[in-house]
Amino acid sequence: MTATSPTQAPSTADTAINNIKGNEEPEVADKGAETETETDAEEYDDNGIIDHTTFDQLLEMDDEEDHEFSRSLVWNYFEQAEKTFVDMNDAMEKLDFPDLSRLGHFLKGSSAALGLTKVKESCEKLQHYGNRKDAAGVESITNEEAETLIRALLVQMRREYNEAESYLKVFYDGQE
Amino acid sequence: MSSTLSSSPSSPSSPIISSSCPSTFSMPMPASITPPGSPPSPTMSVDSINGLNALRLDSPLELDQLRKIKVMIVDDNSINLSILSRMLEKHFTDVIQRTVIMTSGVEALKRLATEEFDLILMDIDMPVLTGVQTTVAIRQNSSECPVLEHNQNVPIIAVTTSDGAEQRELYQQVGMSDCVSKPIVLSTLRSAIEGAMKARG
Numbered sequence: 001m002t003a004t005s006p007t008q009a010p011s012t013a014d015t016a017i018n019n020i021k022g023n024e025e026p027e028v029a030d031k032g033a034e035t036e037t038e039t040d041a042e043e044y045d046d047n048g049i050i051d052h053t054t055f056d057q058l059l060e061m062d063d064e065e066d067h068e069f070s071r072s073l074v075w076n077y078f079e080q081a082e083k084t085f086v087d088m089n090d091a092m093e094k095l096d097f098p099d100l101s102r103l104g105h106f107l108k109g110s111s112a113a114l115g116l117t118k119v120k121e122s123c124e125k126l127q128h129y130g131n132r133k134d135a136a137g138v139e140s141i142t143n144e145e146a147e148t149l150i151r152a153l154l155v156q157m158r159r160e161y162n163e164a165e166s167y168l169k170v171f172y173d174g175q176e
Numbered sequence: 177m178s179s180t181l182s183s184s185p186s187s188p189s190s191p192i193i194s195s196s197c198p199s200t201f202s203m204p205m206p207a208s209i210t211p212p213g214s215p216p217s218p219t220m221s222v223d224s225i226n227g228l229n230a231l232r233l234d235s236p237l238e239l240d241q242l243r244k245i246k247v248m249i250v251d252d253n254s255i256n257l258s259i260l261s262r263m264l265e266k267h268f269t270d271v272i273q274r275t276v277i278m279t280s281g282v283e284a285l286k287r288l289a290t291e292e293f294d295l296i297l298m299d300i301d302m303p304v305l306t307g308v309q310t311t312v313a314i315r316q317n318s319s320e321c322p323v324l325e326h327n328q329n330v331p332i333i334a335v336t337t338s339d340g341a342e343q344r345e346l347y348q349q350v351g352m353s354d355c356v357s358k359p360i361v362l363s364t365l366r367s368a369i370e371g372a373m374k375a376r377g
Binding site for chain 1: 254256
């Protein structure tokens with residue numbers, strides 16, 4: 001399967017998103033960082049960014065000599081996520097809640113497949129808010145509430161994605 | 177395979193929209209469909225030609241199913257497609273001859289009208305035609321939306337995050353043989369595939 005090119009010039013929309021990125025520095029360059037919950041230490045040794053059970057299964061599918069498969073997969077994910085964030089911001093401007101829900105669900109799938117826990121959970125919230133439900137997907141919320149929640153969530157999701165992206169780039173840099 | 181997917185405006189619960197297939201998907205087939213008999217495979221002669229031991233103690237397949245299968249994967253998310261096809265490529269070469277990848281239910285139906293498959297791994301939440309709607313169309317095999325006769329009762333396994341009890345029951349009702357949760361656990365996938373292929377026989 002041909003890997004999609006990992007490099008892509010950011011669009012102007014991306015620049016707008018980048019302006020609200022906040023702190024871009026990788027927060028978990030040191031993989032030996034303290035965990036928040038010791039009981040989850042086996043799976044979450046990096047503040048819950050990556051579910052290693054899932055991610056390791058992907059690494060196991062790499063050929064022994066290199067990490068070409070998982071690396072190209074992860075870079076495809078970066079590309080997909082960047083495009084999805086653009087679409088999310090477009091949908092937000094139009095207050096297109098169904099589309100926001102659909103986009104949340106879409107990115108949730110691939111985030112979950114890579115074991116990106118926090119991003120996945122935010123995507124799931126977006127899915128619910130877009131359906132005018134609360135974070136658990138149970139109670140109904142108003143359009144105004146949904147709008148407020150989604151605006152904040154998109155910022156949070158972007159931060160969580162940046163964190164995951166940094167972590168993964170450090171990981172693959174270390175594989176050279 | 178391109179990872180650039182066009183944004184589709186339809187929501188998951190929208191009515192069926194298709195230019196080539198009708199919207200008469202209101203009568204799901206019962207789950208107790210009897211699949212047509214598989215064409216007899218010349219297993220014994222193949223075995224003797226290849227000098228294979230007729231007793232394959234390590235194979236989960238019945239003797240008459242030694243023929244490797246052709247699989248279709250359907251998912252609108254290219255990441256999921258990459259992972260699943262790699263899993264099949266890495267871990268299922270003992271049972272799978274060839275894997276074909278489709279990125280939508282519409283494309284899957286088109287392909288099923290011209291090419292025979294032995295198994296479909298079907299994502300559920302897709303725009304335009306969901307996995308359930310696609311399955312119903314396959315099982316109905318209507319004149320407006322035909323598939324090859326061989327494909328009408330092809331085993332279909334749902335591969336999805338929508339794996340609650342109610343949803344699993346729906347998948348069964350429309351004629352899917354199993355449901356594998358995402359993210360996929362290899363052993364679960366293997367059980368589901370083996371189960372589907374055994375039931376086919």
